Amino acid sequence: MKIRKIILILSLLLTNNYANAQSINDSIFSNVLLIQKKDVVKNIDDYLIDVVINFDLKKSSVIFNDSGLSKDFITNRLFEHKSIIVIIPDWKFYEEITEEATRMGGCIEPATTNIFYQRKYIENESKTDSIRISGNQPKLVFNKSIKNVKFNDNIVFYHTESFGSTCCPKDPKWKIKQRLDEFITSFERENNIKLGDMYKKITGKEGEHILYFTLSNLNTKQKLLFLQEIRYWKYTDQKLKDIKFDPQIFTPNTIKKESLKLITE
Incomplete structure (x- = not known):
């Protein structure tokens, strides 16, 4: 009897999925x-x-x-x-x-x-x-x-950077974080514009966090340029011209504002 009920429920679910599918x-x-x-x-x-x-x-x-x-x-x-x-x-x-x-x-x-x-x-x-x-x-x-998502309790972001623990063991990215800061400063100076809002989410007790870049001050062309150039900041031992990336399609994403802290405007 139980098996019949299970089969009936599965059939109803499948029927509902097909009924809701667009054609x-x-x-x-x-x-x-x-x-x-x-x-x-x-x-x-x-x-x-x-x-x-x-x-x-x-x-x-x-x-x-x-x-x-x-x-x-x-x-x-x-x-x-x-x-x-x-x-x-x-x-x-x-x-x-x-x-x-x-x-x-x-x-x-x-x-x-x-x-x-x-x-x-x-x-x-x-x-x-x-x-x-x-x-x-x-x-x-x-x-x-x-x-209208940006007007609700969400933010629209285009890029993230995550950092692990400052110890035990230490995330190697902390050693080169200055390069990220220098890249952002350089990009803003060369394009005569501030990136816009950036948010931070704490993910641990040892400095772990994620940075969310909204690029809210950039136009579409500037956003793509930023997304292309920020790919290089982690490479310290190679000439940038020798680094090749496969073609990419970038799209923004969203996240709830709760638990995020605005750290720059």
């Missing part, structure tokens, strides 16, 4: 994350996507990609191996309409046209599908909580 054939898409051109900056091979993104592998993400980034970039680099729906305006269609209007010497109002891509995993096998919708569009409910 490209839905008429309403909820919790949609908007990525726009202003949110994306590139320097060399690194990107900063200045949007708080939930990378929870247990949930399927719905992205409205108005950033100019390709669908493959979103699906294969940003959300690699994850169930996802990507909605992209049909820019090729809009360009063709613009060209036609130019030839005719008039103005043509194109129908709203988006392409919906979906990748899902069934028994660890990926399956992809797509649909093009021109005219009446499904309703998109955008995630406003992400946009």
Whole structure:
């Protein structure tokens, strides 16, 4: 009898998960994350996507990609191996309409046209599908909580540095911490700007702590430059030009303000 109850509960849970899963054939898409051109900056091979993104592998993400980034970039680099729906305006269609209007010497109002891509995993096998919708569009409910997160009891941060114990044994990073301080001073001087708010979280009784960099005074390009350059401060025995990093995609994250102490503005 107990086994039957367990099977029934598991079946209900699975049914509920499938019922709540989004499909490209839905008429309403909820919790949609908007990525726009202003949110994306590139320097060399690194990107900063200045949007708080939930990378929870247990949930399927719905992205409205108005950033100019390709669908493959979103699906294969940003959300690699994850169930996802990507909605992209049909820019090729809009360009063709613009060209036609130019030839005719008039103005043509194109129908709203988006392409919906979906990748899902069934028994660890990926399956992809797509649909093009021109005219009446499904309703998109955008995630406003992400946009307003900084106004609640959270902070948005772009980088962290952690330090272990000052003894027993001593974290080697304490010996070179001055280099971090010097890098921050140098970056602020060269760019004629202060980084902005920094928070500290105590994680132990022997000096252990984490620093959270909000970079609140920097624009998007300056944030990416900072994130690229701060990678080097720990290297003391090599020439910086000899250090190579794989291309990275940086995104901000959030944390509750509780237990954090503001240490600089």
